[in-house]
Amino acid sequence: MTPFEIDDSFAPSERELLTDVLAGDRRQDDPLVVSARRSPRFARRLQQLLEAQAQLERSHGAVASALAEPAQAFDLDVQRVARRQLGLEPAPSARPKRRWFPLALALAAALALLVGWLATRPSVEREDVRLSAQSVLEVAADFSAVRWDGESGKLWFQVRVFDEAGKELERSELLKTNEWRPARASSYPRRITARLMLVNSYEAGSERAASTVERAR
Amino acid sequence: MGNGTVERLELQRELRPAASPEVAHSDDFDLVQRVLAGERSAREQLAGRLGCVGPILRSRHRALNGRLGEDDLLDVAQEVVARVLAKLPTYQGAARLEVWVYSFCESELLRALARRRRQAQRNAELDQVSEDLAIEDELCSEPDVALWGCVGRLPSADQAIVQARHDADLPFQDIAARLGQSVSFTKTRYYRALVQLRACLDRSRGRRSA
Numbered sequence: 459m460t461p462f463e464i465d466d467s468f469a470p471s472e473r474e475l476l477t478d479v480l481a482g483d484r485r486q487d488d489p490l491v492v493s494a495r496r497s498p499r500f501a502r503r504l505q506q507l508l509e510a511q512a513q514l515e516r517s518h519g520a521v522a523s524a525l526a527e528p529a530q531a532f533d534l535d536v537q538r539v540a541r542r543q544l545g546l547e548p549a550p551s552a553r554p555k556r557r558w559f560p561l562a563l564a565l566a567a568a569l570a571l572l573v574g575w576l577a578t579r580p581s582v583e584r585e586d587v588r589l590s591a592q593s594v595l596e597v598a599a600d601f602s603a604v605r606w607d608g609e610s611g612k613l614w615f616q617v618r619v620f621d622e623a624g625k626e627l628e629r630s631e632l633l634k635t636n637e638w639r640p641a642r643a644s645s646y647p648r649r650i651t652a653r654l655m656l657v658n659s660y661e662a663g664s665e666r667a668a669s670t671v672e673r674a675r
Numbered sequence: 676m677g678n679g680t681v682e683r684l685e686l687q688r689e690l691r692p693a694a695s696p697e698v699a700h701s702d703d704f705d706l707v708q709r710v711l712a713g714e715r716s717a718r719e720q721l722a723g724r725l726g727c728v729g730p731i732l733r734s735r736h737r738a739l740n741g742r743l744g745e746d747d748l749l750d751v752a753q754e755v756v757a758r759v760l761a762k763l764p765t766y767q768g769a770a771r772l773e774v775w776v777y778s779f780c781e782s783e784l785l786r787a788l789a790r791r792r793r794q795a796q797r798n799a800e801l802d803q804v805s806e807d808l809a810i811e812d813e814l815c816s817e818p819d820v821a822l823w824g825c826v827g828r829l830p831s832a833d834q835a836i837v838q839a840r841h842d843a844d845l846p847f848q849d850i851a852a853r854l855g856q857s858v859s860f861t862k863t864r865y866y867r868a869l870v871q872l873r874a875c876l877d878r879s880r881g882r883r884s885a
Contacts, residue, residue: 473866476866477862477863477865477866478862480865480866480869481847481862481865481866483862506873507866507869507870507873509873510869510872510873510876511869513818513822513876514822514826514837514841514872515841517819517822517823517841518774518841518842520734520735520738520819521731521773521774521777521842523734524730524731524733524734524735524777524780525727525730525731525773526730527730527731527733527734529729529730530729530730530733532729532733532745532748532749533726533729533730533733534729535729535749535752536725536726536728536729536732536749536752536756537722537723537725537726537729539749539752539753539756540721540722540725540726540728540756541722543753543756543757543760544710544718544721544722544760545718546715546718546719546722
């Protein structure tokens with residue numbers, strides 16, 4: 459390829475024609491341009507300048523496409539680098555990155571939020587899990603079983619059995635059923651009081667029903 | 676700003692050429708001047724604008740089929756930002772800031788890729804200095820690097836016309852109005868800029884083939 463030279467020997471009319479084509483004011487199939495291109499020198503000059511123009515177009519197209527990229531996490535890291543170099547953020551410690559620290563911080567924050575949420579949940583949710591006011595506790599005449607109403611499978615219950623003096627005779631495990639069979643019923647005194655406790659995370663052990671019964675003879 | 680950076684910017688402020696009266700992107704030029712004057716809010720703004728480095732590097736790395744990992748790409752970004760800050764005093768506002776930064780991204784990315792390639796084909800006969808020189812030679816032959824280098828060597832007023840035409844896609848009437856010139860004068864300058872550009876690109880090719 460002949461090296462391009464800055465050649466001022468073009469006649470003003472030729473330069474004007476080249477300028478018009480490059481500026482988009484005149485098409486390449488314009489009769490004047492077609493005629494001028496019969497000169498190899500003009501044709502070569504036009505070709506070379508159009509190539510330079512095309513290279514500019516391509517490069518600016520690449521810029522536009524790069525700047526239209528959707529944002530990614532990497533860009534935040536780069537932004538941090540820029541801020542650091544501009545003295546807007548302290549340089550990172552020389553120690554190796556401790557990646558667990560942000561994770562632990564996030565977990566602690568999530569836990570705090572959960573605890574806060576549980577502690578401040580609106581009371582309407584509490585009412586959902588309460589026993590109704592008309593809870594009934596039934597003790598079998600031979601003390602072999604204690605039954606109650608309530609949402610089986612959802613609430614934790616505990617039955618505690620006391621004698622007349624208030625001494626606790628037995629207590630059940632935490633139950634999600636509506637019935638409990640005491641293991642030591644045969645040794646109970648003649649008169650007992652069974653208390654049904656509701657156990658959950660925010661009202662542990664609150665009494666929901668009680669029944670004092672005498673063993674049937 | 677780190678002490679080293681401040682000193683470097685101060686030194687370069689002394690050395691920078693007088694601003695061209697034909698500043699196409701005067702807002703960007705003003706921003707850079709305020710950064711050089713040490714204004715914190717301007718540095719904040721510039722940091723935001725340098726956010727373009729991430730997308731540019733990702734996009735070009737993908738287009739060039741690069742094999743750099745994210746950490747390596749972040750190293751390139753760090754180098755780009757350092758070079759941009761070092762060259763801030765030379766920014767004349769002929770191109771918008773992102774386009775100016777783009778040329779740094781392109782050359783730093785190609786440099787990193789060339790380095791990686793040469794490490795993979797490690798030539799025991801080349802010492803580090805020779806290898807760096809070879810990389811710089813290789814870089815000069817990259818058409819895009821050569822183009823941005825040649826655009827950067829155009830007179831500031833001509834750069835402004837070329838950028839307005841190809842980056843902002845402005846018609847010559849608007850470019851002329853923005854720069855306070857006649858339309859025919861603007862077109863003539865554009866033609867001359869293309870002539871200079873082509874000559875510069877051919878010189879780069881000549882160096883490459885030599």
